[in-house]
Amino acid sequence: MAGNTFGTIFRLTTFGESHGPALGGVIDGCPPGVPVTEALIQRDLDRRRPGAGGLTGTARKEPDAVRLLSGIFEGESTGTPIAFAIENTDQRSRDYEAAKNLLRPGHADGTYLAKYGRRDYRGGGRASARETAARVAGGAVAASLLSGRGIDVFAYTVEFGGLPATVIDAAGAADRPFCAPDPAVIPAWEARAKQAMGSGDSLGGIVEVTATGVPAGLGEPVFDKLDARLAYALMGIGAVKGVEIGVGFAAARLTGSTNNDPIVNPPESNNAGGILGGISNGQPVTVRAAIKPIPSIAVPQRTTDIAGNPAEIVVGGRHDRSAIPRVVPVIRAMVLLVVADFLLAQQAVRPVGAPWV
Amino acid sequence: MAGNTFGTIFRLTTFGESHGPALGGVIDGCPPGVPVTEALIQRDLDRRRPGAGGLTGTARKEPDAVRLLSGIFEGESTGTPIAFAIENTDQRSRDYEAAKNLLRPGHADGTYLAKYGRRDYRGGGRASARETAARVAGGAVAASLLSGRGIDVFAYTVEFGGLPATVIDAAGAADRPFCAPDPAVIPAWEARAKQAMGSGDSLGGIVEVTATGVPAGLGEPVFDKLDARLAYALMGIGAVKGVEIGVGFAAARLTGSTNNDPIVNPPESNNAGGILGGISNGQPVTVRAAIKPIPSIAVPQRTTDIAGNPAEIVVGGRHDRSAIPRVVPVIRAMVLLVVADFLLAQQAVRPVGAPWV
Amino acid sequence: MAGNTFGTIFRLTTFGESHGPALGGVIDGCPPGVPVTEALIQRDLDRRRPGAGGLTGTARKEPDAVRLLSGIFEGESTGTPIAFAIENTDQRSRDYEAAKNLLRPGHADGTYLAKYGRRDYRGGGRASARETAARVAGGAVAASLLSGRGIDVFAYTVEFGGLPATVIDAAGAADRPFCAPDPAVIPAWEARAKQAMGSGDSLGGIVEVTATGVPAGLGEPVFDKLDARLAYALMGIGAVKGVEIGVGFAAARLTGSTNNDPIVNPPESNNAGGILGGISNGQPVTVRAAIKPIPSIAVPQRTTDIAGNPAEIVVGGRHDRSAIPRVVPVIRAMVLLVVADFLLAQQAVRPVGAPWV
Amino acid sequence: MAGNTFGTIFRLTTFGESHGPALGGVIDGCPPGVPVTEALIQRDLDRRRPGAGGLTGTARKEPDAVRLLSGIFEGESTGTPIAFAIENTDQRSRDYEAAKNLLRPGHADGTYLAKYGRRDYRGGGRASARETAARVAGGAVAASLLSGRGIDVFAYTVEFGGLPATVIDAAGAADRPFCAPDPAVIPAWEARAKQAMGSGDSLGGIVEVTATGVPAGLGEPVFDKLDARLAYALMGIGAVKGVEIGVGFAAARLTGSTNNDPIVNPPESNNAGGILGGISNGQPVTVRAAIKPIPSIAVPQRTTDIAGNPAEIVVGGRHDRSAIPRVVPVIRAMVLLVVADFLLAQQAVRPVGAPWV
Known part of the structure; x- marks a missing residue:
């Protein structure tokens, strides 16, 4: 859980720049017997590939074809590291030569220079959103593990360009434009996207995640709370500038009597977002992330x-007009990684779901 | 960076329940030569001790006297672990006997049971806000390290009970009621607090942190971004339900052209909160946390x-009416720990502030 | 598993110098329900306290009384950090003033200066063997966890001052002088010790550990092999200069056909020391450590x-004449910590002892 | 520093089975500006490739061609993860089908089954010595980093099949058969190897490493001692059954007065192996590993x-007759990784070589 590795038991290490030979990752700590195939990973990758965004997406067309390098035998994990790679095939580096000496506002150009004293200026290098493909691949393996335990994670856009969705149909969102939770909101969002494209500008929004089937008892009570790790996971995505759990910032304006969820069966509210004291309580886990407008x-x-x-810059290249919807599967992947990690970690404490003594 | 340990180079491990013999912590990785005395730690501890909250605080009166156990020689750190302990002296455990079989809404009673199969029901055990005293002590050591490098961290309340402050005087806030950044807002906040106390209810708010003097180059570019670690640090505080960097959630409603900070000297804006691509850019680092109303x-x-x-519960005991202002030094401490850790970690990469090649 | 923390799931962090206020530790990751009392820890501590060594031991008389600070409720672990402290009561620091500017051969005086630029010169500071008391306390908690799962760890001296023991009665050794595995060897070892004391010199030896009841399947196959972690654990003790598993260095002179243990039931040999490919095979785990003569x-x-x-030094103070037998419970403690950690870690992979698929 | 990741600052994660698509690794934490090319890594890989062993080696002929996937720009590291892969091209899996239900003595077949409940039985899977190619590649990058700081690491065979070398010419050993430190010993070792081959048996030996130029001050004083990490590193190699530092096990038979190295300039002895209290003292670091005879x-x-x-087994396939000399570059690589990690870690404490205060 440092640098380019995420997680403590179920650990994903990612590598790769947007314009190097390949990017990919290594999953260490996946238990044996989890079904993993290239097709299973590819399906999730295709949801965040260039062009998936419809109106908001870049024109760069890469197949993003994943190749499994290790850790799988006869279609299932063996318990050893699962490595995968995605070749970079469409690299027009020359697009970037012109601006290699200019710092792009809102980008990491200057901060990479401050950190490393140098940078791979082609396409953002490691800071490119392309890095997140490896996270999605890792998340797909976590999803396979979790679905075998009855856990599902849904991510969807609840606000785009300042326009909120009001109806939430989480399960169908992944297949709709913008990962919209409500088909009715799509026309307004399309209009908003066209308007921004016309002015050469970009847009942000808010993405929500709901994890269902999460058993009670996941999370560590002090620093490593489930909500703390979710915040870490989502804020570790380049486009995210805010994270909230349950009612989140709105809780700051409630009183204890209106914010507390009464403990009744079935539950009547979930202001806490399924987490109390940093540990899951068995209700759905809900989290939201604020997505900034793309800086290019x-x-x-x-x-x-x-x-x-001093200089003036107009950022060329082939860029998305919004991180939405391509960031949505990335956000989902990070939540999957967090839940998988805590689920395995809890098994070292006591059997999940065991009765109280 | 797991369980009860925070950080990778500058690491704080905390221990202790609200009603056990003592609580405390161990700081591992503090470099030699940092001035550390009990008085220096005590000063910060006193800012979060029971009673510090004025109108919002509990009546429990503990001196919270810190004792250094190791790692200091002639008033400075030696490079070996700095351990400290705070005895628990005022433990009225019998207050809690009555309700030991009831789950308090908004508390971790049930989730601890789900995780561990049992719990120390006296005063919330490890889930008690009292645990955060150890974080404040750790933060005080980090502050001593950082102040020697020109880095200061200020935390203050920007909203209480739904009432925002409009003027921000960060430096003076620590000594004002509510850690208010503006003396003018205090009467309104006092009235709001009295109103809530009268109805037996509790309040939340929003706390902001500004870290000045943070050199450019701190943070790891992918999972372990500076903002990701800050989000992890703050969301790991029990009362926090949301975290945002710079303009945060408001960025979701801006366009790229209004959200991007132009790169000019001196800077004209800081929407990014001093962080680009997960790495500090030399501007002040700003972060905000949403504080939920206390569930008791x-x-x-x-x-x-x-x-x-089914049952009905009225939570007795001596409880704060708001986590504000006692949570403010805790939030400051967590930011101090994050910055100290990244500052030391960066030295393994290249000298901080070295020129670009 | 860095600096002053040992383990990944069952983690012990230690603190304290020989002449500071106190030393102690924090155990994080102990599952709930493990019986832990001060008396249980004290029993193991008493085996390594000054004076326990009979002829070989120092005259310093400290009770080394342990105090539990947290993590225990009604005599059992709760799952939260178990902290403990041992006060330093008999500190004759003035003994060390005279030699504070001289580097003691075989000691860490110069290397601490090189690392930290300064040192706490009183009694070796953190490099003092006194630090190992915290390891023994941590090991006692691990022993309580493991004994509940049928795992026992025995440590005993198999060679002292160049004189080997030939009969091994592991279970009785802890209560004999020198932790001798054979009462018959004691007179010769006593004579050897007296001879060395007479000349102001010191002695070393070899300590062996046997862990019984270790289930098959513990250990990580590549870097984090069970034998690798054991070697790390034992070589992390100041007096240890070599570690071997099973037949160890003797294996270098065998052939494959004589070194391989045939797989028969019951086993006929255990050259491998109960570990194959870094993973326990269900036979007793055996490891040996070479103990150097004390440098003082x-x-x-x-x-x-x-x-x-240039200077000449005669090391005064009250010093042991051999690390044996006081190092024996330290070695046992480290093995206990390793096995406990891997046992818990394995539960995140699959249930220990589950059938093959 | 868990599972398949080695190191805390300079971290190598490896992946891959002997008969999967590829093996490789990811180096995270390499500072920017280190020269790294495929040719540089290939040179070290070629020293451990099948066939490099002369008389003792397998007939399997794989080019083991490394491909860099990320982290390098214009021939130097950028500070981001350096990933590399080596394709598996010569996989005669059918060789292993016959024996897939038999447990090979001395191998990890049964322990993998106990750990994971299943195994990739082709060629040992992850337990294959082939995995160590990734370590050698990682070590080559560490060597490039260290050589820029004046640190060199030499590894050589000091004993083979029970026959010791008496003259040590470390620098020339890598290019001699058996990595012999003395050309004169080679004929006897060849005869010993032929004898073992004739009887279908295998041999072991002892490998020594000397690291020169290691500055004083590297290592952590308690658990994470430099010698502890070296023991962990070497015992984490499948063939290693014992590790010793300096005079090692021989120290157990010395007295303090004969084992202590007098502190004189220039040094007259190095019994301590360049490490005191777990920290390097500026003398060459020396360590030895016992290599067991290959179990196949x-x-x-x-x-x-x-x-x-019950069954009888004759292990077919193409196997080495000794791990020597192919394990020698692996041992060197592990020492390189340890030294690189501690060198970088020390920079977070204070500048390496800074004067004492």
């Missing part, structure tokens, strides 16, 4: 070159 | 006993 | 002061 | 099938 815009911006001289 | 209220609530039978 | 000797030695000027 | 032998052995029925 065709509008001229003030900046400097790497020597500090 | 004198209002009758529906619940069950541990066998699942 | 009354014989004059050539050295330098901290400025590099 | 053509001699009939008693065993059982996976159902526990």
Whole structure:
């Protein structure tokens, strides 16, 4: 759980730049017997591939074909590391040569230079959203593990360009434009997207996740709370600037008597988002992430070159107009990784679901 | 960075329940030569001790006197683990006997049972806010390390009971009631607090942190982003239900051209909160946390006993009416721990502030 | 598993110098329901306390009384961190003032200076063997966990001052002088010890550990092999200069046909020491550690002061004449910690002892 | 530092089975600016490839061609993860079908089944020595980092089949048969190897490592001692059954006055192996590993099938007759990884080589 590794028991390490030979990852700690195939991973990858975004997506067309390198025998995990790679095939590096000495506002160009003293300037290098393909692949393996235990994770857009959705049909969202939870909101969102594209600008939104079937007892009570790890997981996505659990920021304006969920069967509310004291309580786990507008815009911006001289920049290249909906499967993947990790970790404490003494 | 340990290089491990013999912690990885005394830690501890909250605080009066057990020689750290303990002296466990079989809404009673199969029911055990004293002590050591490098961290309440502060004087806030950033807002907040106390209810709010002097280059670019670790740190506090960086959730409603900070000298805006691509950019780092209303209220609530039978509960004991302001130094401490950890970690990469190649 | 923390699931963090206020530790990850009392820990501590060594031991008389600070409720672990402290009561720091500017041969004086730029020169500070008391306390908790699962760990001296024991009665050794596995060897070892004491010199030896009841399947197959972790655990004790598993170095001189243990029921040999491919095979786990002679000797030695000027030193103070037998319970404790950690870790993979598919 | 990841700052994660699509690894934490090319890694890989062993080696001929997937830009590390893969091209899996239900003595067949409930039986799967190719690749990157800081690591065979070398020419050993430190010993070792081959048996030996240029101050003083990590690193190699530092097991038979190295300039002895109190002292670091005879032998052995029925097995396939010399570059690689990790870690404590205060 440091650098490029996520998790403590079910651990995903990712590698790769947008314009290097390949990107991929290694999953360590997956228990034996989990069904894993390239097709299973590919299905999730295809949901975040370039072009998946409809109106909001980049024109870059890569198949993002995943190849399993290890850890699988006869279609199931063996318990050893599951490595996978995705070749980079469509790399027009020359697009980036022109601007290699300019710092793009809202991007990590300058901070990479401050950290490493140098950077791979082609397409954002490791800071490229392309890195998240490896997370989605890792999440697909976690999903296979979890679905065998009755746990499902749904992610969907609840607000786009300032326009909220009001009806939430979580299960169908993955197959709709914008990962919309309500077909009725799509036309308004399309209009909003076209408007932004017309002005060369970009948009953000809010993505919500609901995890169902999460057993009570997952999470560590102090630093490593389930909600803390979810916040870490989602804020570790480049486009995310805020994370909230249950009613989240709205809780700050409630009183204890209106915010507390009464303990009744069946539950009448879930303001806590399925987590109390950092540990799941058996209700659905709900979390939301604020997605900033993509910083690559065709509008001229003030900046400097790497020597500090003032300059103006118009970011060319083939870029999405919003991280939505391509970030949605990434967010889902991170939640899957968190839940899988805690589920396995809990088995070292006591059997999940065992009675109280 | 698992369970009860926070950090990777500068690591704090905490221990202790509200009603056990003592609570405390161990700081591992503090470099040699950092000034550390009991008085230095005590000063920060006193800011979060019971009674510090004025109108919002509990009547429990514990001195919370810290004792250094190791790692200090002649007033400075030696590089070996710095352990400290705070004795629990005022433990009225009998207050809790009556309700030991009832699950308190909004509390971790049931989730601890689900996780461990048992619980120390006296005063919330490890889930008690009292555990955070150890975090504040750890943060005080981090503050001493960081102040020697020109880094300061300020935390203050920007909203209480739904009433926002409009003027922000960060430096003076720690000494004001509610850690208010503006003296003018205090009367309204006091009235709001009295109103809630009168009805036996509790209140929440929003706390903001500004870290100044943070050099560019801190943070790991993928999972372990500076903002991800901050979100993890703050969401790991029991009362926190949401975290946002820079403009945070508001970014979801901006466009790229209005959200991007132009790169100019001096900076004109800081929507990014001093972090780009998960790495500090040299501007102040800003983060906000949503604080839920304390779940212990004198209002009758529906619940069950541990066998699942419906019941009504009125939570007695001596409880705060709001986590604000006692949570404020805890939030500050967590930010201090994050920054200290990344500052040391960066030294393994390249000297902080070294020129670009 | 870094710095002053040992283990990944069952984690022990230790703190404390020989001449600071206290030493102790925090056990994080102990599952709930393990019987833990001060008396249970004290029994193991008493086996390594000053004076326990008979002829070989120091005259320093400290009770080494352990105090539990957290994590225990009604005599059993709750699942939260178990902290404990041992006060330092008999600190004659002035014994060390005289030699504070001289580097003691065979000691860590110079290397601490190189690492930290300073050192707590009183009694070796953190490098003192006194630190190992915290390991023994941690091991006692691990022993309580393991004995509930049918696992026992025995440690005993198989060679002292160059004189090997030939008969091995592991179970009775802990109560005999030198932790001798054979009462018949004691007179010869006593004579050897007296001879060394007479000349102001010190002695070493070899300690063996046998862990019985270890189920098959513990250990991670690549870096984190059971034998690798055992080697790490034992070589992390100051006095240990070599570690071997099963027949160990002797295997280098065997052929495959004589070294391989035939797979028969019951087993006819255990050259492998109960570990194949880094994973336990269900036979007893056996490991040996080479103990160097204690470097503190009354014989004059050539050295330098901290400025590099040549000098002669005679190490005064109250020192053991051999790490044996006081190191024996430390070695046992480290093995207990390793086995406990892997036992819990394995539960995240699949139930221990579950049938093959 | 768990499962398939080695190190805390400079971290190597490996993946791959002997008969899967590929094996490889990810290096996380390599600082920017280290020269890394496929040729640089290939040179070290070629030293451990099948056939490199001369008389002792397998007939399996794989090019073991490494391919860099990420983290390198214009021939130098960027600071982001360096991933590499080696395709498996010569996989005669059918060789293993016949014996898939038999447990090979001295192998991990049964322990993998106990751990995972299943196994990839083709060629040992993850337990194959082939996995160590990834370690050698990782070590090559560490070597490039370290050579830039004046640190070199030499590994060589000091004993083979019971026959010791008496002259040590470390620098030339890598290019000699058996990695012999003395050309004169080679004929005797060849004769010993031929004798063992003739009887279908296998041989072991002892490998020594000397690391020169290691600055004083590397290592953590308690659990994570430099010698502890070296023991962990080497015992984590399948063929290693014992590890010793400096004079190692011989120290157990010395007295303090003969084992202590006097502190003189220049040093007159190095019994401590360059490590005091777990921290390097500036002298060469020396460590030895006992290599067991390879368990795959053509001699009939008693065993059982996976159902526990008695059986006889003659291990076919193409196997080495000794792990020596192919294990020698693996041992060197592990030492390189340890030293690189501690060198970087120390920079978080204080600048390496800074004066004492």
